[in-house]
């Protein structure tokens with residue numbers, strides 16, 4: 001049985017003072033959660049997460065990773081640097097990076113490999129736009145995104161990734177995919193994984209992301225192939241994030 005996993009994506013939000021309130025709020029109430037929990041934070045706050053979260057049930061990680069190991073790549077952060085600060089996870093291929101930074105399926109695949117090389121667990125984001133969904137192209141688009149990643153992975157590494165299905169039209173919009181819409185895509189993703197490594201397909205956690213909130217989390221998380229959530233806005237309020245953790 002797959003353990004549920006709730007990951008927060010803080011995006012470019014936070015300050016030392018605001019993070020301290022949020023992290024202390026989480027630590028005070030989280031107890032011993034049944035699911036795995038992590039926060040993916042802006043790189044400058046990784047040290048603060050290590051300080052605040054070491055010994056707690058909340059892991060932490062970054063939101064992007066360079067394909068390069070080191071060198072003249074101004075502004076980039078390597079997998080080893082994320083690992084240096086105790087990161088367990090890193091988000092790769094978030095739709096905001098695909099849209100605003102032109103990240104291609106191939107680059108996302110390379111970043112996935114970089115993360116694995118550094119010993120991190122990549123949370124690989126995939127998802128279609130509204131136009132693509134309305135044109136009936138969801139499976140083709142999302143399938144191509146995941147296949148690009150799988151084509152670069154060794155068979156033995158398939159089980160080391162986490163996938164997040166995040167329909168672009170649901171991110172930060174308050175619109176959520178229905179549980180059945182999400183389940184259909186998750187099942188498709190699992191079947192793609194199975195073509196590469198049938199055993200790993202049974203263990204890889206496939207998260208849903210896109211306006212998951214305390215009031216819709218339970219129904220989404222009840223679907224057989226939805227193994228958790230990647231949470232944006234609701235991860236910035238301890239009470240909301242904790243309520244989703246409880247639902248999982």
Ligand code: PEP
Pocket residue numbers: 009011166170171172173174209210211212230231232233234
């Ligand atoms: C996200 O940023 O990955 C996300 C799912 O955001 P939100 O929950 O705000 O839609």
